[in-house]
Amino acid sequence: MASFVGQPSSELLARLGTPKLRIPDGKGGQTWTYIDESSLPGRSAPITPGSPNAFGASASRPPATSAAGYVSKREFDIDAAGVITRYRGSRR
Numbered sequence: 143m144a145s146f147v148g149q150p151s152s153e154l155l156a157r158l159g160t161p162k163l164r165i166p167d168g169k170g171g172q173t174w175t176y177i178d179e180s181s182l183p184g185r186s187a188p189i190t191p192g193s194p195n196a197f198g199a200s201a202s203r204p205p206a207t208s209a210a211g212y213v214s215k216r217e218f219d220i221d222a223a224g225v226i227t228r229y230r231g232s233r234r
Contacts, residue, residue, distance in 0.1 A: 176218075
């Protein structure tokens with residue numbers, strides 16, 4: 143993902159699609175955030191609040207805290223000229 147730094151933001155759109163969030167930086171640029179929530183291979187998908195589990199009971203664990211899934215967050219700073227200047231990523 144760091145290889146995007148120095149590239150035009152149009153490259154992000156072409157390769158990753160539309161970001162989940164676009165936040166103005168106050169200087170004419172933006173921070174684009176891509177968030178992916180997935181389940182790990184071989185495990186069930188994360189349980190969402192209020193959904194019935196295999197026993198018909200209502201689940202109470204939100205996806206972000208489920209042991210069966212992960213959340214990947216990728217942020218790109220884009221300057222006023224539309225060039226990517228920074229990348230940050232995390233996964234939990």
